[in-house]
Amino acid sequence: MPELPEVETMVRGLRPVLSGRRLKRIDVLDELLLEGCERADLERAGRGTTVGGVERRGKWVVVRLAGCAGVIVIQPRMTGGFWLVRPPREDHVRVIFEVVGRGEPVWFCDTRRLGRVSWLADANSAEQRFARSHGPDALQISAAALRDRLRRTTRAIKVALMDQKVLAGIGNIYADEVLFRAGLNPQRNANSLRRRELSELHGALGEVLNEAIAAEGSSFDAGYRTVLGLEGGFLAQNAVYGREGEACRRCGSAILRTRFPGLVGRSTYYCPRCQPFRTDFR
């Protein structure tokens, strides 16, 4: 669920509390989330260390530690999130960050424990690790780079958009929203898109992501919340995701929900009229 807009919202919420501040202590409550480091490594890195900055890389949260203390990388994945107010479920707290001079700690919670937390001794190695598994950030990618990357794959355009190696930051919700905005059927082969369609897609990408960031992301059920425990408002204004059977805001047709090969177990929402599979290539 946390995709680019949700992670960007987390980072913006964490920055004033962590950036330039000194960590007192890190407490790892659930070692299952640790990846590529020991509990002792992470806890040692956090003792008395100043935070140099908090940044987003795709769907990763990167906490840079000052000096040569390395970086902490948090991948919220499905249900991970930060809390600056006491979280509703104490048993879902996985890591606690105590900050010097701040009464309450920063909690990292993760209901389903699919999130990952790691500490890397060297900031450069973290960047390299990210670059090996990710393409350009979805908010930064140029129209030309997007075009080049999409015409190299025969997969469905939605599958390609969600591939972090193609571009970083898009998941199931925003893939559907971006494709609606661009008027493209999610099952179109990525390499079948015309130049104008790719241009539309690039424009839609920036628009949708920026609108979602402005709304502080997408919340439904007991999922994602902002660091203050508030719901993100994007799903009150979105076009298709979660709107099966409801009227398309543009043409009034009923929004459809489907599943298709290449995206096992994942729902795709689209408007059959605004996003026809066949196009007339006017």
Next chain:
DNA sequence: CGGTTACCCTGGATGC
């Protein structure tokens, strides 16, 4: 190597 699926996890909803 590109494309596709299974699996990791838990809690809430649904069905009998």
Next chain:
DNA sequence: TGCATCCAGGGTAACC
């Protein structure tokens, strides 16, 4: 009420 099943979907290992 109790129990089984399904669903949510980000990421990666493993497969064809």
